[in-house]
Amino acid sequence: MNAEFLQALKDLERERGLKTEVLLGVIEAALLSAYRRNFGTVQNARVEIDRNTGECRVLAQRTVVEEVEDPRTQISLEEARQIDPRYQPGDVVETEVTPRDFGRIAAQTAKQVVMQRIKEAERNMIYEAFAGREGxxxxxxxxxxxxxxxxxxxxxxxxxxxxxxxxxxxxxxxxxxxxxxxxxxxxxxxxxxxxxxRTHPGFLRRLLELEVPELQDGTVELKTMVREPGSRAKIAVYSRDPHVDPLGACVGPRGSRIQAVVNELRGEKIDVVRWDADSSRFIAEALSPAKVTAVEIWEEEKIARVIVPDNQLSLAIGREGQNARLAAKLTGWKIDIKSESQMAEIYSQEYAGYHGEEGGRGEES
The missing domain is CATH 2.40.50.140 (Nucleic acid-binding proteins)
Incomplete structure (x- = not known):
């Protein structure tokens, strides 16, 4: 390694944000591992790269002691003071033990470390770039x-x-x-x-926001939505501005806005309904395109009975129950759909039963 190598590291810092000092520290640690692996030493050591010249040195570290027990890791006080009279027991003496052919190992190791760090940095950059775009x-x-x-x-x-x-x-x-x-x-x-x-409800939400400016600026709010991907979806929208029709804003002129979303979803049908704080009205809206005559609700059980004209029953239920199923998911209510004729029969039976009971009680008295 040389000064050109140091300059290359500085260029990497400028171009890729890899800190030169951090890279040098990692290279020194890798070189120490390579030194121990190739030269089979058990002595304490460290590797030092000169920050000006790029020169690489291996320095053996021995602790100053009164009596040496392990000459690979210890040095006597007398010998240490021959190097520098200021040494005291417990100090660490460093002496260079750089092997003759260590330069070749150092160059190979440094290249591997740098390439690995570049790869890791690129992966981190990609992760950071895309992690911030989830959704x-x-x-x-x-x-x-x-x-x-x-x-x-x-x-x-x-x-x-x-x-x-x-x-x-x-x-x-x-x-x-x-x-x-x-x-x-x-x-x-x-x-x-x-x-x-492409099936997540968020995909539909984002597509709508791209097509409908009123959703982007908050004038129209998408309250809730459900999807059966590739088949049908329902969205409930609400306008904060009484002068803005949330349905018209989402559908667009001649249906252009909603059609653009349908095209992206390869023909998935989208019902846009008006959200309402009143549960009865919201449930009626959720069953669109069917027309609803009346809605009876049981608040505690979250059950609703919806009455529709006879000719609207199949439309309200939908193919294989899809319309009713999506409406129930959209509103959070269990929905029981009855036609007007079915309800007339139910009311008739209830009426007959009620008067039958009255008659029975009259006979007993």
């Missing part, structure tokens, strides 16, 4: 696809879109552009692992 949308190019995972080139790093985070039915090929939700950044021995998602 954001990232854009990349499909790098490769295996049986389950999709690997995405994000520029400085590679992200993985696991099978569990892929929208059912979506297919990607190498070279395709893709947008995804940055779900998590994990530290691993091989560097940061960036986990992506």
């Amino acid at each position: 954001d949308i990232v854009t990349g190019t499909v790098h490769r696809v295996d049986k389950q995972n999709i690997y995405v080139d994000l520029g400085k790093a590679e992200g993985v879109l696991p099978a569990s985070e892929q929208i059912p039915g979506e297919r990607y090929r190498q070279g395709d552009k893709i947008r995804a939700y940055l779900l998590e950044v994990r530290r691993t021995s091989k560097g940061p692992q960036i986990v992506l998602s």
